[in-house]
Amino acid sequence: MIQQIYPSVAHPYRYELNKDLQFAAAHYVPADAAGKCSRMHGHTYFVNVTIAGDELNAEGFLVNFAEIKQLIHDRFDHSVLNEHEAYFQDDDPDRYPTTEIVARTIAEIVQDGLDRSDNKPRCVQVFLRETPTSYVVYRPQAGRTR
Structure with a gap:
């Protein structure tokens, strides 16, 4: 994993958990304006997920680190992002697998x-x-799903 200092996000919660992970995936951006990125190519993505909350679960975790890895790495590693049609769509610019949209999807x-x-x-x-x-930083707005 690349040693990285991540931008911090202000929040009102008592606990903050950060999980670093990586996954290798191919993709293409189905838009002429994407230039070379409109052709299939691959990346090793490095991800940091920040989770915050006030309460721990029954096991004393905010969330188990393994659960975060399972949600992201196990789903996307060694895959073609465009083929994850539940998340990415070639006919909807709001669902192209750009870095911004991949971050939002994660x-x-x-x-x-x-x-x-x-x-x-x-x-x-x-x-x-x-x-x-x-890189891209995505911060969900409170009370909004997107």
């Missing part, structure tokens, strides 16, 4: 998993590095 997937827990933590930030020189 936040949505993580939050969906967190919503099933009794202590209801929140995904407050996703940092997604696509290349050594390019």
Whole structure:
């Protein structure tokens, strides 16, 4: 994992958990304006997910780190992102697998998993590095799903 200092997000919660992970995936951006990125290519994505909350679960966790890895790494590693049609669509620019939309999608997937827990933590930030020189930070707005 790349040693990285991530931008911090202000939040009102007592606990904050950060999980770093990586996954290798291919994608293409189905738009002429994407230039070379409109052709299939791959990345090793580096992700930092920030989760915050006030209450721990029955096991004393805000969330188990393994659950975050399962939600993201196990779903996307060694896959073609465009083929995950539940998340990405070639005919909807709001669902192209750009770095921004992949970061937002990761936040949505993580939050969906967190919503099933009794202590209801929140995904407050996703940092997604696509290349050594390019990354996106996505912060869900409180009370909004997108």
